[in-house]
Amino acid sequence: MTSNQFDAGGEFDRQIRTLLDRGHHRAAGLSEEELAALLAPLRRTATERATGLEPSAAGRTPFVLVVTRDLVPIKEAVARTTLDGKKKPGFIDRNFPEDDLPGFVPxxxxxxxxxxxxxxxxxxxxEExxxxxxDDAMxxxxxxxxxxLTIEEGLAVVTQFPALLAKNKCFSLGGSRCGDRRVPAIWxxxxxxxxxxxxxxNPHTWLGMASAADRAA
Known part of the structure; x- marks a missing residue:
């Protein structure tokens, strides 16, 4: 592997460690070993698909490991996010009632x-x-x-790459909707x-629309 080649396997291992360090296994009701074992088969997919790609840069990243609400409730996932270099945990806006969250699905x-x-x-x-x-961005x-991106995917991005959530460069998550005009976002x-x-x-100067190429298991 050349020095400028993306180490997909190493990045996958880092993302596993991040989830464990932030206590996602406890939120899922699993041990560290159980969560790691559940996610381990995805490593091969990561290395096959992402090796040779460019590493993370401003506004983008080659891949993100996503843990859904079937394992970790959204409220718990939000609380395990932070800004880059900060310690204060993420939270849910008071205008987003917790009992509304189950209705926002892919x-x-x-x-x-x-x-x-x-x-x-x-x-x-x-951020473009x-x-x-x-509506136009979507x-x-x-x-x-x-x-x-769905809600869980947006939270996964911020969990693994907190620097991607930056001032005036936050993002909407149009992949999760509940049937009305609301579009989830993280800022x-x-x-x-x-x-x-x-x-x-309603447009916002500080709110873009996150997207990805595809998903794989």
Whole structure:
């Protein structure tokens, strides 16, 4: 492996360690060994698909290991996020009632390869869509053949790559909807990540639209 080649296996191992360090196994009701064993088969997929790609850079990353609400409840996943270099845990916006969360599920265009955990490839936070109407941003991403991120995928991005959630470069998560005009989003508030929502027709200068190339188990 040349010095400038992306080490997909090493990055996969780092993401496993991050989940364990942040206590995702406890939130899932598992031991460290049990969660690691459950996720271990994804390592081969990561190395086959991502080796040779460029490493993470501003606004993008080759892949992210996603743990869904079937393993870790969304509230617990939010609380295990932080901003880059900060310690304050993420939280849910008061305008996003906890009993609303179960209704925000993957849209019909989003097909999860596994209900528990999988890999998300070629992830972009989508700051080019800052200031765009979310409906327009979602249509543009669909036109490129890319997929919108779900709530769990957005939380996975911030968990593994907290620097991707930056001032004026936060992002919506159009892959999870509940049938109304609300679009989930994650942004910065009170020096911590905040999970909330914005209207599909209302643009925000600091809120883009995250997307990925595809998913695999």
């Amino acid at each position: 849209t019909k265009e989003v097909e999860l390869p596994d209900a528990r955990a999988y890999l998300l490839f070629d992830v972009e936070r989508g 869509f800052c200031g765009a109407v979310p 249509a543009a991403i669909a036109g490129r053949g890319r997929t919108l 910065i508030s009170q020096n911590a990540p905040k999970l909330g929502w914005c209207w599909a027709g």
